[in-house]
Amino acid sequence: MSAAVLTPPVIEARVGRTVAAPVLSMLGVCKGFGSGVTRNEVLSNINLNVREGEFLAVVGFSGSGKSTFMKLLAGLETPDRGELLMEGKPVQGPSPDRGLVFQNYSLLPWLTVRGNIALSVNSVFRSWSKGERRDHVEKFIEMVGLTHAAHRRPHELSGGMRQRVSLARTLAMKPKILLLDEPLSALDAMTRSVLQEEILKIWEEERQTCVMITNDVDEAILVADRIVPLNPGPNASLGPTFTVGLDRPRRASELNHDTTFKGLRNAVTNYLVAVRQKTRDDEESLSTAPLIELPDLQPRSLSLPRKSILNATT
Numbered sequence: 001m002s003a004a005v006l007t008p009p010v011i012e013a014r015v016g017r018t019v020a021a022p023v024l025s026m027l028g029v030c031k032g033f034g035s036g037v038t039r040n041e042v043l044s045n046i047n048l049n050v051r052e053g054e055f056l057a058v059v060g061f062s063g064s065g066k067s068t069f070m071k072l073l074a075g076l077e078t079p080d081r082g083e084l085l086m087e088g089k090p091v092q093g094p095s096p097d098r099g100l101v102f103q104n105y106s107l108l109p110w111l112t113v114r115g116n117i118a119l120s121v122n123s124v125f126r127s128w129s130k131g132e133r134r135d136h137v138e139k140f141i142e143m144v145g146l147t148h149a150a151h152r153r154p155h156e157l158s159g160g161m162r163q164r165v166s167l168a169r170t171l172a173m174k175p176k177i178l179l180l181d182e183p184l185s186a187l188d189a190m191t192r193s194v195l196q197e198e199i200l201k202i203w204e205e206e207r208q209t210c211v212m213i214t215n216d217v218d219e220a221i222l223v224a225d226r227i228v229p230l231n232p233g234p235n236a237s238l239g240p241t242f243t244v245g246l247d248r249p250r251r252a253s254e255l256n257h258d259t260t261f262k263g264l265r266n267a268v269t270n271y272l273v274a275v276r277q278k279t280r281d282d283e284e285s286l287s288t289a290p291l292i293e294l295p296d297l298q299p300r301s302l303s304l305p306r307k308s309i310l311n312a313t314t
Ligand SMILES: Nc1ncnc2c1ncn2[C@@H]1O[C@H](COP(=O)(O)OP(=O)(O)OP(=O)(O)O)[C@@H](O)[C@H]1O
Pocket: 033, 034, 040, 042, 060, 061, 062, 063, 064, 065, 066, 067, 068, 069
């Protein structure tokens, strides 16, 4: 792998033919946890522009810092260095403008599907009439196919249904940017593929700016306009952009035989494997721990009486 491939670029996106304005920008962002010898530098020099209307996927291995990256975008963590800008203004904390869907649904267990979504809608659209808010809630319940289960509480729903509620709740708040933090990783493969297509369908209708974190390269290619790998940490940085030139609407069943899809899957996977190997090699070559020569000791039998052991050692 050439050094150029591993150099984190400042990423620009093209939506259609024109370059859209960045909605969200990360400029030289660094983030770590702890202090002194226990300090863990998780993210280093992250530069990224998320453009209006694009679907960006960030792929990476477990533990590379994906959730930390997403928490920064959501305003749940603050950068140690660098800047995070939303429409040119510094991000000060969480905001309904940046709607986050987690991998664990975080629904309120005592509220129904309708109640969970209504709670968010009522808090964001306070100036709307009761009727407007009610219609809005019902629209999003229908969008995720849960009208029949609107009266149920989270414990009466399957994992896939809970994640649908979580998605509907976030979409209903009409965020300027939708942040999906491995939203499907807790689901079984069948439910996951159904929900992938549903997210894609909703996105194709709304064309909302979206950043999705995933550890699944196929999923990233299915949904995204651009894929950016997060190199393994510590000091994780972003890898090069892979543009997904596949036509929309996309359907997973059709893509499996598509040569562009297969080529892109190989390119992204090969990059991730190579960069992980490079990180391991670097770690090994940097390991400066001196070799310790152990003394040549012979074990003594502890079954002997205590007195004879003491005598033998003196
Ligand atoms: N609040 C925190 N305090 C201390 N360390 C943290 C904190 N949050 C994350 N980390 C550390 O940062 C590193 C990256 O964690 P993060 O959860 O961002 O990775 P990830 O790529 O999302 O992992 P996974 O895919 O396994 O969920 C880990 O070493 C983790 O222990």
